[in-house]
Amino acid sequence: MSLIESKEKGLYCKQADVYIDPWKPVDKAIITHGHSDHSRKGHKAYACVHSSKAIIRHRLGPINVTSYAYGDSFTVNGVQFSFHPAGHIIGSAQIRVEYKGEVWVITGDYKLDDDGISEAYEQLQCHSFITESTFGLPVYNWPNQNEVYDDINNWWSENAEENKTSLLTAYSLGKAQRILHHLDVDIGPIYCHGAIANMNDALIEAGVKLPYYEKVTPELKPDDFKNALVLAPPAATGSAWMKRFKQVSIGVASGWMALRGARRRRGADRGFILSDHADWKGLNMAIKGTGAENIYPTHGYTSIFSKWLVAEGYNAQPIETAFIGESLEVETETP
Amino acid sequence: MKHFTDLFVALDQTTKTTVKVKALVRFFQQASDQDKVWVIALFSHRRPRRTVTTSLLREWAAEKANIPLWLFEETYHVVGDLAETIAKVIPNEDLKVDSNAVDLSGWIAYIMALKDEEEAIKKERILSAWDQLNMEERFLFNKLITGGFRVGVSQKLVTKALAKFTDKEENTIAHRLMGNWDPADISFEELILSESVSDDLSKPYPFYLAYALDGEPEDLGIPNDWVAEWKWDGIRGQLIRRKGEVFLWSRGEELVTDKYPEFDYLSSIDCPDFVIDGEILGYQDDMPLPFQQLQKRIGRKKVSKKTLADIPVVLMAYDLLEYNGEDIRTKSYEERRLLLKGLLPEFIFPDTKVILSQQQDFKSWDELAKLREESRERRTEGFMLKKKNSDYKTGRKRGDWWKWKIDPMTVDAVMIYAMRGHGRRANLYTDFTFAVWKGEELVSFAKAYSGLTDDEFREVSQFVKKNTIDRFGPVRAVKPELVFELAFEGINESSRHKSGIALRFPRIKRWRKDKKAKEADTLVYLQNLLQQ
C-alpha cells in the first residue's frame, strides 16, 4: 500500500489519517491553496500556510484552521508534513510528505515563473510526485510574461485613446491580483468587480500590497469608465452587470487563450495568454527536477500526459479527479 | 510577411465588421500589388495548389518538436487546426533571419516551387521556413499550405474594403471577383483596376438573395405591384452561355458544369447568349424530385449514367441577367421576365432542360395565401414575392424580393456541439447543439437529435471525430462547419438560453451540404420570427 492513495474523498494518507485537498467533508484536511476546487467546506480541521488562511476564511467563513510558515513541518503518527511554495497564487503550497525515508510531493496547482506577487516555486526532490497537468500538451507554451503585461497595457491605452472601456476578465483569486500588480497606473483609472474587490480586501488584510483601484458600484456612470480598465471574473461578461459599460472591448487573460478556438468561442475581442499553471515545458522541467520515479498527473490531459511520461521512462499513471469534465463551465473557471 | 501578419492579427482580434474593413483597407494601402491579389484570393477560398501532403507536415512537425507522432496527433485532435498545432508545438527560438525580407507572395512562391521537388528537399525547405518564422508567421505559413483562413472575413467584406480602397462600386468589385481567376497569374491591375470588362466568359453575377417575409403580405401593398413565383426546393444556380460556351454555377460560387451534363446541349443550339438565374432541381414526370434525391448528385464530381437516369435535373428559370451579351440587371423584373420568356422557346427540344418557373396569378393576398397551402403537394417551399418593377440586386437585400415560406418554420443553423446517442446509436454522434450568427459570433439556440438517416449520422459522426476542437465530458465542441436546416413548430422568448429564444419541437429537416457555415441564418432572423 502506498503512502498516498487516491480515495473517494480525495488524496489520502492512511498512516496519518489525513487528506490533501479533499472534495468531501473529512476530519483532517491539508489545503494546498485557496481556489474553490482545492479548499472545500465541511472539514473539521484545516491546515494551510499563513498567507492562505485569510483567503480560506474569506471564502469559507469561520473554520478551524491551523496555519504554518513555508518550510515548517508537523508530524502525525510518524508522518512528517511540510509546506513549500508552489508559485501558483498567493499562499499556494506544495505538500511534502515523508515517512520512514520515503518522500511524496503533492503539488496542488503550480507554475515555475515568478509572477512577482505569489511566493516563488520551490523545486523539491521526492520519490513520488503528484503533479497537476492542466496544460499538459505540447502546444501550451507560455510567452514571456512581461511581454503579456505590455500587451495588456498597450491594449488598454489604445482603448483609452478611443474613450473605450477595457474590460479584462481574470479569475478573482490570483490572476486578478497578478494583473493589478503589473498594470500601468498612468494610463487611466482601474476598477474591480465586487467579487474581486472583496477578495482584494481579504488579501490586503493579510499583508499583500496592491495598487490603488476603485470598486465598481451602482452609482458609477458609463462615462466614469470611459478610459478605465475594469477587472472582472469570467462569469460577469454574460450578465446584466455588463450593461453599465457603453463602448467596451473585452479581453480575457487565461492560459486557454493560447488556442485560437478557445478565444473565439469565448467571444473575446482580445485574448492574453497568462496562466498561473505550468506550461508544457514547465511541467516537464518540474518533473525532471524532482528526480522522482513515480509520477501521478492530475487535472487536465492526464492520460495523454501520463502516456508521454511513460515514453520518457517514468512510472506514470493518471489520477482522475472527481469533478473535472462535467460541465461547459470547467474551461472558463479552471482556477 | 509583416503586412500580412499584421492584417491577420488585426482581423483575428476583432469581431466588428467596421474594424475588419479598416484593417483590410490599411493592408491594401501598404502591401505590394501581388500581395493584394493573394489576400483577395485567400479570403475568397482560393489558395496555392498543395505541394506538401499534410501527413508529411505532421511527421516533420513532430520530429522538429521532439515529440512522438502519436502525441502530435492527440494534440492536433485537441487543437482542431493543423496549421496552429504545428506552429505551436515547435519551440520558439531566437530568429536568425529577418522574415520580413520575404513578403506574402514570396512565401507563396516558395511553397509553390516545392511542387516537383523530392521529399527530402521539401522537408529541408519546410523546416528551414519554420526556423525563419515566429509563431504567428509560422501559423500563417502553414495555413498557406493547408488552407482555410477562418478569421470571419467573407468575400463580401473584402469587396467592401476594395471598393473603399479603389473608390469603385461594390457591385463592380463583386462581379470582378467572381468566376475563375488564378492569383498566380493575374495582376491587381487586371483583376480590379483595369477599365475594360474582363473577357472571362464563365464569370457569373452575384446572386440577389431575399429575406424571409417578416410581416403580413398585406403590408407589401397592392397585389398588382407584385408577382408570386413558386419557391423550388433545389439549389440556386446560374446558367451561362457566352460565345456558345456553357457554364453552370451554384450559389456557393462553385462551377458545377461538369456535374450536370444535362445542359451541355445548350452550346450547340441556335439562340442568343444569356445568363439565367434559376433553381437546379431534380425533376421527373413533370414533378420536382425531393431535395434528398438531388443531394445525391451534389457531392459527386462526375455522374454515372445510372444517376443521370434516376435523378434527372432541370433548371427552373427565374430570371434573366444578361441577354445577348448585355447586362440587363437594371431593367425591371417584368421586362427581364419578358425577355426570358422570349428566349426559352428557343430551347424547345423534345426534352428541354430549362423550364420557365411558373408565376401565380392572384387578385388578393388572401387568394395567394390559399394557394400557398398547395406548396407541399407541388413540392415547393412556398412563394417568392417579387416586385414587378424591381431591378436585380447584389447579395441579400430587403424590400423588393421576399421569401414567403410555408410552415413549419425553418432555420439554417451551424452544428457546434455533438454528443453520443443511446442504445442502437450509442456509437454514433446523434445529439447536436446548433447555433446561428450574431454578428461574427455563433450563439447556440437549439438542440436536436432526429431527422437524419443512419448513413447521414455515420457521416456526421466521422466529421465530429475528425473535427473535435474541445471536449467537455461527453460533449464535443466541433469545428463550426456543417449546416443543417432545422424545422420547428414555434418560437418563444427564453431567459434560460443565451440566445434569448427557445424553439418548440426542433428537429433536423435536412443536411445543407450546399451551404457554408457563413451562410447560416442569424439571430436577428429568429428574433424577427418571434415578433410574428
Ligand SMILES: [Zn+2]
Ligand atoms: Zn486546481
Ligand SMILES: [Zn+2]
Ligand atoms: Zn488553483
